Amino acid sequence: MTAFGSFIKKEFLHILRDKLTLLIVVGMPVAQLLLFGYAITTEVRNAEIAVYDPVNDALTKRIIERLDASKYFNVGERITSTDRIDRVFREGRTSLVVVFSDGFSGDLLNGEASVQLIADGTDPNQASMITAYAGSILSSVAQELAEESGVRRATVTPVVRMLYNPQGKSAYNFVPGVMGMILMMICAMMTAIAIAKEKETGTMEVLLTSPVKPLLIIIAKAIPYLVLSIFLLALVLVCAVFVMGVPIAGNFLALCGVSVLFLACNLFLGLLISTVVNTQMAAMIASGMGLMLPTMLLSGLIFPIESMPAALQWLSTVVPARWYIQAIRMIMIQGSPVACIMPEVGILSLMAIVFIAISLGNFKTRLS
Amino acid sequence: MLSFLIEKEFKQMFRNPIIPKMLVALPLMAMLVFPWAANQEVKNVRVDIVDNDHSSLSEKISAEIAASAFFNVSGTSGTYTEALDKVDSDDADMIFNIPQDFEKCLVNGEAAPMVVATNAVNGTKGTLGASYLVSMISGSSVFNEYSEKAAGAAAAAAVNIPSFSVTTQYRFNPSLDYKVFMVPALIVLLLTLVCGFLPALNIVGEKEAGTIEQINVSPVGKFQFILAKLIPLWILGFVIMAFGLVVARLVYGIVPEGSLETLLLFSSVYVLVVSGFGLIVSNYASTLQQAMFVNYFFIMIFFLMGGMFTPVASMPGWAQVIAALNPLKYFIEVMRLVYLKGSTFIDMVPQFLTLCGFALVFGLCAVVTYRKSS
Numbered sequence: 001m002t003a004f005g006s007f008i009k010k011e012f013l014h015i016l017r018d019k020l021t022l023l024i025v026v027g028m029p030v031a032q033l034l035l036f037g038y039a040i041t042t043e044v045r046n047a048e049i050a051v052y053d054p055v056n057d058a059l060t061k062r063i064i065e066r067l068d069a070s071k072y073f074n075v076g077e078r079i080t081s082t083d084r085i086d087r088v089f090r091e092g093r094t095s096l097v098v099v100f101s102d103g104f105s106g107d108l109l110n111g112e113a114s115v116q117l118i119a120d121g122t123d124p125n126q127a128s129m130i131t132a133y134a135g136s137i138l139s140s141v142a143q144e145l146a147e148e149s150g151v152r153r154a155t156v157t158p159v160v161r162m163l164y165n166p167q168g169k170s171a172y173n174f175v176p177g178v179m180g181m182i183l184m185m186i187c188a189m190m191t192a193i194a195i196a197k198e199k200e201t202g203t204m205e206v207l208l209t210s211p212v213k214p215l216l217i218i219i220a221k222a223i224p225y226l227v228l229s230i231f232l233l234a235l236v237l238v239c240a241v242f243v244m245g246v247p248i249a250g251n252f253l254a255l256c257g258v259s260v261l262f263l264a265c266n267l268f269l270g271l272l273i274s275t276v277v278n279t280q281m282a283a284m285i286a287s288g289m290g291l292m293l294p295t296m297l298l299s300g301l302i303f304p305i306e307s308m309p310a311a312l313q314w315l316s317t318v319v320p321a322r323w324y325i326q327a328i329r330m331i332m333i334q335g336s337p338v339a340c341i342m343p344e345v346g347i348l349s350l351m352a353i354v355f356i357a358i359s360l361g362n363f364k365t366r367l368s
Numbered sequence: 369m370l371s372f373l374i375e376k377e378f379k380q381m382f383r384n385p386i387i388p389k390m391l392v393a394l395p396l397m398a399m400l401v402f403p404w405a406a407n408q409e410v411k412n413v414r415v416d417i418v419d420n421d422h423s424s425l426s427e428k429i430s431a432e433i434a435a436s437a438f439f440n441v442s443g444t445s446g447t448y449t450e451a452l453d454k455v456d457s458d459d460a461d462m463i464f465n466i467p468q469d470f471e472k473c474l475v476n477g478e479a480a481p482m483v484v485a486t487n488a489v490n491g492t493k494g495t496l497g498a499s500y501l502v503s504m505i506s507g508s509s510v511f512n513e514y515s516e517k518a519a520g521a522a523a524a525a526a527v528n529i530p531s532f533s534v535t536t537q538y539r540f541n542p543s544l545d546y547k548v549f550m551v552p553a554l555i556v557l558l559l560t561l562v563c564g565f566l567p568a569l570n571i572v573g574e575k576e577a578g579t580i581e582q583i584n585v586s587p588v589g590k591f592q593f594i595l596a597k598l599i600p601l602w603i604l605g606f607v608i609m610a611f612g613l614v615v616a617r618l619v620y621g622i623v624p625e626g627s628l629e630t631l632l633l634f635s636s637v638y639v640l641v642v643s644g645f646g647l648i649v650s651n652y653a654s655t656l657q658q659a660m661f662v663n664y665f666f667i668m669i670f671f672l673m674g675g676m677f678t679p680v681a682s683m684p685g686w687a688q689v690i691a692a693l694n695p696l697k698y699f700i701e702v703m704r705l706v707y708l709k710g711s712t713f714i715d716m717v718p719q720f721l722t723l724c725g726f727a728l729v730f731g732l733c734a735v736v737t738y739r740k741s742s
Contacts, residue, residue, distance in 0.1 A: 020654070024661045032668060039673045039687040042408075042492045047681065089539055090709050092701070095681075104532065113532035121538030122708050124546055125408045125492055126679055131536045132499040138534050139506075145530045157506050158464075159481045160498045162488035163455060170682075173490045185664065193657050281573055282386040284660040289390060289565050292664070293397060293557075297405045302677045304493060307407045316405075330458060333489045340457040 003212050007220035011194075015224055025190065029182045029232050030239055036178045037244045040302070041170035044129045050077040050088050052099045059105045063115075063141055067098065072133045085118060095120050096130050108145070164249075164334050172333050175246045177301035179236055180325040183259075184266045184295050185288075187229050191270030192287035194221045195363075196280050214363045218356065222267045229263045249335030255328060258341060261348050262324040268355035269320065275362035295321050323347050373588065373596030381566070381600065391562065395608060398558040399551075399615040406550040406677075413497045414442035416451045416460035423471035428510045433464065438500055448483075455487050462486045462497055474511075540708045551622050552703040553676045555612035556638075560670060560696060563605045563639045567646030568663035570597060571738070572653045584740045594735045598643055605639030606632075625710030631703070633713075637723045638699045642670075644730030645695075651737040670696040695726045 015022060049067060053060050068075040079088060079097070088094045099116040107113035117134050119127040165172040198204040207217060237255075240246045248255060270287060277283045297303060298312065299321035305313055316322050327344035330336040381387055415433055419426045434441040442460050445451040454460040465483040467473075473480035484501050488494030505511075541548050574580040583593060609632065616622045624631060646663060653659035673687060674680070674696035680688060691697050698719040705711035713720070 018655075021658050021661070024658060024665075028661060028665045032665065035669060035687070035690070036672050039683045039690075040678050041682045042678050043682050045682050086539070090705070090711055090715060092705065101532075108530040108532060111531065111533075115532055115534050117534065117536045119536070119538050121541035121544055122704055123549055123679060124541065124544035125410070125496070127538055127541075127544060128496055129492065131538075132496065132503075135503075135534055135536070136499070138532075142531055149530055157481075158484045158502055160502060161483060161485040162494055162498075163452075163485055165488040165491060165494070168488055168491040168495060170491055172488075189657075189660065189664070277386070279385070280576070280656045281384070281569055284569060284656050285386050285390055285565070288660045288664050289394065289561055292561070292668075293394075293402065296671070297402050303406055303408055304410075304490065306412055307409050308405050312401070312405050315401075326458075329489055330456075334456055334458075334487070336456045336458070 003210065004216050004220060007210075007212055007217065008223050011221055011224040012227075015228060025186065025228070026232065026235070029186055030235050032182050033175070033178055033236050033239050034243065037171055037175045037240070037246075040174045040178065042125065042129075043168060043170050044072045044126065044133060046074045047072060047095045047126075047130055048076045048093050049073050049134075050079050050085075050094045050097045051075055052079050052082060052085070052097065054102050055100055055104045057105050059108075060100050063100075063138065064098075066137055066141060067134065070133070070137060072130070089120050095126065096134060098134070171244050171246055173329070174301070175240050175244055176328040176332055177299070177325050179240065179328065180262070180299060180321040181295050181301050182236070183229065183233065183263060184299075184321045184324075185291060186232065187225070187263055187266035188270040188273065188291055189284070189287045190225050190228070191222065191267045192273040192277075192283040193280055194225075195271065195274035196277050196283040199278055200280055215360055218271055218359055218363065221271060222264070225267050225270075226260075226264060229267065230260060233259050233263060246332065248332050250331040251338050254338045254341065255331045258324065258327050258331070258345055258348070261345065261352065262320060265320045265348050265352040265355065268352050268359065272355045272359045272362070275359045294319050298322065300325050317347075320348060320351055369588065370592055370596055370599075373592065374599050377596055377600045387566070391604075394561060395558055395611055398554050398561075399612060400619065402554055403547050403551050403620065406554065407546040408492065409544075409546055410493050410496045410500075411438060413439050413493070413500075414459075414461045415439045415501070416442055416454050416463050417444045418446070418448050418451050418463060418465045419444065420468040421466045421470040425471040425474070425510065426466045429466065429505065429508065430464075432504070432508060432510065433501070436504065448485075452485075455485075460487075461493070462501065464501065547620050548622055548708065549704070551616050551620050552707040553700055555609065555616065556696065556700055556703055557671065557676065558612060559605060559608055559635065559639065560642050560667060562608055563601050564642040564646050564667055564670075565660075565663060566604075567597060567601060567643045568649045568653075568659050569656060571647060571650035572656055572659040575654070576656055590735050590738050590740065594647060594731070594738060597647060598640065598731070598734075601643040602636065602639055605635065605643075609635045609639075622707065624707045626706035626712060630713050630716070631706055634699060634702045634716075634720065634723065637720070637727050638695065640727040641695045641723060641730055644727060644734045647734040648730060648737055651734065651739075670694055673697075674700055676700055695723060698722050 051064055053064065064075055067073050076094065077088065079085070082099065085097050088097060097118040099118060101107065101112070101114045104113050115138055117131050119131050121127045162168060198207060241248060273286050274283055277286060298316040298319050305316055305322065308316065323344040327341040330340055417430050417433065419430060430441070433439050443454065445454065448463065448465050451460065451463040455463065463483070463485040465485065467480045467482065470480050470482070482505065484498050486494040486498045538544055571580070574583070613628070613631070645666070649663045650659055653662060673691050674694045675691065676696065680691045680697060683691060702716055702719050705716060
């Protein structure tokens with residue numbers, strides 16, 4: 001056991017004596033969380049509208065003012081000809097053009113009055129949200145007009161409740177996602193180099209001639225990084241809660257538990273990469289470039305898993321971050337009971353065991 | 369001399385055990401797999417229906433929701449709280465609650481509001497899902513009969529209700545297809561990954577292997593040295609760009625509205641920008657791990673704060689300032705403008721000058737920060 005203890009000490013010294021790398025490893029996740037937590041947002045805010053208003057009377061003015069007053073829109077250019085619509089879009093700033101029909105106010109009673117919403121469809125979701133918001137403002141004006149004329153109709157419009165996130169803050173969705181992505185990448189990249197480095201610098205021979213068993217060598221490699229990454233997790237959580245204002249609605253201990261499990265899982269994944277490759281360059285390419293795309297695109301961070309085709313949904317099940325992000329969205333934001341995240345916990349535990357078993361299988365005790 | 373150096377770079381690249389594999393696997397993944405994943409379209413929203421009314425009307429509405437391609441009725445609950453538990457445990461995304469005596473109230477012209485409660489953790493999905501359901505219900509033909517019945521005698525005068533119609537049209541991407549939006553972006557992503565990461569690992573790799581010593585004592589100048597590193601990446605960038613354009617056309621049928629030459633011109637400048645940046649990182653780093661961490665940090669910022677996935681216009685002001693310093697933002701804009709809107713070079717001169725500025729600054733910095741003496 002003393003040999004195991006000194007192994008862990010050796011690994012700690014490896015980390016602590018490379019001050020610059022340590023600084024990068026600690027500073028980077030916090031900086032990324034703060035940047036991405038604020039910057040990744042799909043809320044519609046102050047979208048530029050251009051208006052084509054051939055009537056220009058009290059009613060159309062009232063509608064335009066209503067649009068301008070909402071937090072979603074800023075009315076910018078008043079265009080005077082429909083030929084300019086394409087031009088306005090090509091210049092790139094305007095996302096919606098509102099076109100009133102000729103003689104809009106006069107046609108209100110004969111059913112020919114119309115408003116056309118022409119949106120820039122480049123970004124499909126932004127375009128649908130923008131037209132949905134504009135449409136609901138227009139229909140509330142229509143409702144008012146009907147009431148002003150003295151006609152009463154039973155309303156069938158349902159009341160909408162936004163659960164967990166009534167203000168529709170993007171941070172509630174993206175902060176758990178960003179946490180999952182950052183922690184996964186940094187943990188895997190840290191340990192991916194650990195064994196590859198020993199192979200390249202030749203110190204692997206010394207390790208292999210020691211009486212310590214391969215399993216213990218691998219675990220001794222992981223423990224100091226686990227301590228470091230738990231420290232990172234604490235930093236990231238403090239930032240998420242106190243700086244970004246994301247709540248921890250559910251059980252705090254469950255959140256910590258599933259997070260530590262996730263960290264361990266990724267550290268083992270890094271070690272697995274490290275046992276497969278022979279050079280540090282290969283370790284960095286595999287962990288950095290190889291993992292970046294799957295964690296960014298298949299984890300549910302930006303693109304919802306349920307919108308993907310079945311084959312990709314199936315592929316995404318091997319990305320640990322997918323399960324972690326799903327679990328902490330439930331625990332942090334929804335405040336779901338702990339029992340709800342048991343499937344995710346089970347899958348992450350299974351992954352950790354599989355990763356460590358494969359690393360052990362790949363770990364060659366013979367000198368080449 | 370330069371040609372020998374370039375030959376050396378190519379040999380180093382292709383004789384490396386992992387780089388050639390990566391150069392095959394990464395483009396295939398990025399262009400053939402990820403366009404299917406990069407989809408924020410809201411569909412298959414799971415609705416849990418709470419029917420407190422049990423009338424023929426409430427059944428008709430429920431059937432209408434079930435028939436929609438957009439919603440999946442995942443179940444029904446006896447009470448609203450029961451349905452909330454389902455949302456808590458992620459077994460449903462949305463609750464549709466029909467109040468007691470709903471039909472009776474409607475016939476009498478009284479208000480008995482239905483409730484749509486949606487899981488809004490993902491704000492986009494919550495907002496769009498709720499707004500689709502609301503517009504489906506409000507426009508439902510099931511209600512029109514009732515409204516007319518309820519209005520009764522007043523209905524005769526209903527012709528005089530002032531109203532206007534609202535129509536919606538989407539330009540440039542009328543079917544709101546996510547691939548049209550994402551495939552040009554994924555070409556940029558691929559180009560950035562390959563031409564941004566390889567140079568970052570390059571010089572520091574030579575430092576760690578010790579071979580940089582030989583270059584340092586040779587008569588190769590700093591400028592020549594950096595140029596010899598940039599030219600192979602530049603050629604590689606062209607190959608990747610061509611691959612991306614061909615796949616976009618053959619697999620997804622996405623063809624630029626504007627000119628191909630414009631795209632190639634912009635990409636040739638852009639490759640210099642990201643490779644120059646990678647070389648600067650490599651000059652400063654003393655180990656491969658440092659180079660990788662630092663480069664990963666910046667490339668993630670390029671990707672996530674450049675409007676590739678989420679709009680720059682929605683970011684807070686300070687983040688937009690950072691985005692303005694992000695070369696990828698300009699190249700993404702150009703790709704989408706040319707691909708979707710057919711903008712011409714004249715429209716995009718500001719972007720071109722900005723990218724040239726980046727290329728010049730990063731290139732010069734890469735030369736200056738490379739030191740032949742340790």
